[in-house]
Amino acid sequence: xxxxxxxxxxxxxxxxxxxxxxxxxxxxxxxxxxxxxxxxxxxxxxxxxxxxxxxxx
Amino acid sequence: xxxxxxxxxxxxxxxxxxxxxxxxxxxxxxxxxxxxxxxxxxxxxxxxxxxxxxxxxxxxxxxxxxxxxxxxxxxxxxxxxxxxxxxxxxxxxxxxxxxxxxxxxxxxxxxxxxxxxxxxxxxxxxxxxxxxxxxxxxxxxxxxxxxxxxxxxxxxxxxxxxxxxxxxxxxxxxxxxxxxxxxxxxxxxxxxxxxxxxxxxxxxxxxxxxxxxxxxxxxxxxxxxxxxxxxxxxxxxxxxxxxxxxxxxxxxxxxxxxxxxxxxxxxxxxxxxxxxxxxxxxxxxxxxxxxxxxxxxxxxxxxxxxxxxxxxxxxxxxxxxxxxxxxxxxxxxxxxxxxxxxxxxxxxxxxxxxxxxxxxxxxxxxxxxxxxxxxxxxxxxxxxxxxxxxxxxxxxxxxxxxxxxxxxxxxxxxxxxxxxxxxxxxxxxxxxxxxxxxxxxxxxxxxxxxxxxxxxxxxxxxxxxxxxxxxxxxxxxxxxxxxxxxxxxxxxxxxxxxxxxxxxxxxxxxxxxxxxxxxxxxxxxxxxxxxxxxxxxxxxxxxxxxxxxxxxxxxxxxxxxxxxxxxxxxxxxxxxxxxxxxxxxxxxxxxxxxxxxxxxxxxxxxxxxxxxxxxxxx
Numbered sequence: 262x263x264x265x266x267x268x269x270x271x272x273x274x275x276x277x278x279x280x281x282x283x284x285x286x287x288x289x290x291x292x293x294x295x296x297x298x299x300x301x302x303x304x305x306x307x308x309x310x311x312x313x314x315x316x317x318x
Numbered sequence: 319x320x321x322x323x324x325x326x327x328x329x330x331x332x333x334x335x336x337x338x339x340x341x342x343x344x345x346x347x348x349x350x351x352x353x354x355x356x357x358x359x360x361x362x363x364x365x366x367x368x369x370x371x372x373x374x375x376x377x378x379x380x381x382x383x384x385x386x387x388x389x390x391x392x393x394x395x396x397x398x399x400x401x402x403x404x405x406x407x408x409x410x411x412x413x414x415x416x417x418x419x420x421x422x423x424x425x426x427x428x429x430x431x432x433x434x435x436x437x438x439x440x441x442x443x444x445x446x447x448x449x450x451x452x453x454x455x456x457x458x459x460x461x462x463x464x465x466x467x468x469x470x471x472x473x474x475x476x477x478x479x480x481x482x483x484x485x486x487x488x489x490x491x492x493x494x495x496x497x498x499x500x501x502x503x504x505x506x507x508x509x510x511x512x513x514x515x516x517x518x519x520x521x522x523x524x525x526x527x528x529x530x531x532x533x534x535x536x537x538x539x540x541x542x543x544x545x546x547x548x549x550x551x552x553x554x555x556x557x558x559x560x561x562x563x564x565x566x567x568x569x570x571x572x573x574x575x576x577x578x579x580x581x582x583x584x585x586x587x588x589x590x591x592x593x594x595x596x597x598x599x600x601x602x603x604x605x606x607x608x609x610x611x612x613x614x615x616x617x618x619x620x621x622x623x624x625x626x627x628x629x630x631x632x633x634x635x636x637x638x639x640x641x642x643x644x645x646x647x648x649x650x651x652x653x654x655x656x657x658x659x660x661x662x663x664x665x666x667x668x669x670x671x672x673x674x675x676x677x678x679x680x681x682x683x684x685x686x687x688x689x690x691x692x693x694x695x696x697x698x699x700x701x702x703x704x705x706x707x708x709x710x711x712x713x714x715x716x717x718x719x720x721x722x723x724x725x726x727x728x729x730x731x732x733x734x735x736x737x738x739x740x741x742x743x744x745x746x747x748x749x750x751x752x753x754x755x756x757x758x759x760x761x762x763x764x765x766x767x768x769x770x771x772x773x774x775x776x777x778x779x780x781x782x783x784x785x786x787x788x789x790x791x792x793x794x795x796x797x798x799x800x801x802x803x804x805x806x807x808x809x810x811x812x813x814x815x816x817x818x819x820x821x822x823x824x825x826x827x828x829x830x831x832x833x834x835x836x837x838x839x840x841x842x843x844x845x846x847x848x849x850x851x852x853x854x855x856x857x858x859x860x861x862x863x864x865x866x867x868x869x870x871x872x873x874x875x876x877x878x879x880x881x882x883x884x885x886x887x888x889x890x891x892x893x894x895x896x897x898x899x900x901x902x903x904x905x906x907x908x909x910x911x912x913x914x915x916x917x918x919x920x921x922x923x924x925x926x927x928x929x930x931x932x933x934x935x936x
Contacts, residue, residue: 270630277400280405283405291672
């Protein structure tokens with residue numbers, strides 16, 4: 262397969278393509294899943310502290 | 319390429335990154351603005367930002383060069399990069415990390431572990447590990463970038479290249495590059511994607527397509543052997559009489575080593591003395607010059623002694639090459655990515671789990687075009703270099719000193735059109751800068767927040783530690799630069815694998831248990847961290863021989879021997895095995911056993927970790 266004889270190699274080549282396709286399909290199927298959540302108070306507090314840390318750096 | 323081109327490209331690059339970073343920064347002035355904004359950040363931006371921090375010059379130059387030697391078995395790492403580094407990391411770890419990070423108000427990876435297990439020690443100790451060992455990985459990234467400059471510009475030595483790149487980093491940091499503007503990172507990811515896409519299309523096209531290129535690579539060892547057999551009569555005419563084939567090859571190798579060891583000569587007198595003393599070696603030197611296939615034969619023979627069976631075949635089971643490939647390159651880096659402090663914190667910066675679902679799509683394709691391309695190009699560079707018009711030797715024999723870190727730069731500069739050299743320099747600048755900025759950000763915050771504020775002062779209530787953090791970043795850069803000068807040649811992939819393996823052994827059980835197992839206790843996490851780190855440190859310093867050939871650092875320095883375990887134990891050469899394979903199971907077992915033997919964490923704390931409450935901490 263793919264001009265390669267050793268199954269230990271062509272399997273890796275094949276799995277790379279399959280796993281990429283799985284990522285693509287997963288992204289498409291779950292595109293709107295876990296929908297947008299309204300930021301909670303803790304999200305906002307976290308973000309403000311993150312800004313402060315970034316500014317200090 | 320002209321050095322002025324480097325200057326122009328570097329200035330254009332910094333200007334563009336600065337401009338777009340500024341625009342992105344103005345558009346979403348702060349993380350809190352982004353969190354509060356009605357829209358959502360495009361998943362492309364999040365995924366490429368993560369990918370750009372994940373994939374560095376170490377992956378492209380270091381591991382690409384290693385692929386030219388280890389063969390296509392390295393593709394198993396690309397599979398793990400996509401399956402583990404993207405799919406599991408985003409879809410499984412990312413969502414929990416984001417939620418728990420926000421519940422606990424954690425801003426660094428050590429802080430997440432420390433707060434989850436309510437332990438100041440865990441945060442400080444994990445911070446110390448990051449500060450002490452991440453420079454090793456950062457130096458691997460820096461070396462990877464410097465090797466490209468060295469191989470591209472005439473007159474630019476490795477030392478000058480490291481210095482130039484260090485100045486570039488300093489400029490980047492001063493310009494605010496550590497602020498981690500996602501848009502700037504995403505732009506760098508886009509540049510990397512463009513560069514690598516051109517590279518793989520060009521490589522496959524010029525070799526006649528995918529299957530044809532693979533077949534040529536498959537055929538290469540046989541072609542080299544045939545070339546060697548043709549020259550055997552010439553070698554026999556020079557060699558002592560009565561040698562069988564193996565002995566002839568041994569004599570040829572010995573004379574070649576003698577000739578190479580004496581070259582280059584310091585002066586004419588030394589050369590004349592050598593000529594008089596070793597006429598055979600001199601004659602072999604002439605043959606090596608005239609027949610590059612002999613240099614390939616020597617290189618392949620050297621690889622075969624390590625277990626090499628061809629680029630399209632896995633190395634012989636039980637050989638040093640097999641162990642290094644499977645345990646260090648594939649498992650060490652493939653699994654180690656889950657516990658990378660500079661990457662785990664990225665999940666906290668997204669607004670919702672939906673962004674992570676979408677980013678899986680972009681991230682999977684991105685990684686395919688990063689490590690997948692680098693590893694294939696590294697392999698196929700052998701076919702290109704072996705053509706008579708391109709030098710006639712395999713990649714390993716075509717670079718000075720057999721330094722595998724020079725293979726990708728050398729291929730780019732000799733095989734591809736010169737305009738691509740500039741494009742690829744942008745690719746590598748982006749790969750290096752995006753990773754280095756995430757590393758220095760992680761080191762800076764670990765020094766200031768985890769070690770100094772939490773570890774030494776005990777709380778975040780002692781005012782600003784800006785100066786400490788900034789000094790920490792400067793020190794981290796200096797240590798990284800110094801390490802780049804003193805680490806041996808061809809070390810990029812090995813240094814990266816060591817850091818990834820160390821992080822996985824020390825952090826992964828506590829991280830996984832912290833995210834998914836309520837029964838995991840503070841004592842269990844501390845025990846796991848200590849066992850994982852302690853064992854890894856011991857293994858790396860006294861047992862593991864990086865790349866299967868370099869000595870273990872402290873075993874060599876203190877005991878004068880390359881490893882404490884030179885002989886097989888239970889039939890296994892442990893000195894070739896990556897620390898992660900031994901230490902991660904021990905660390906995980908420790909976490910489980912100690913947790914089950916100790917009191918569970920209070921329900922109120924677990925409720926805060928897993929379901930969140932209004933936090934009063936800063």
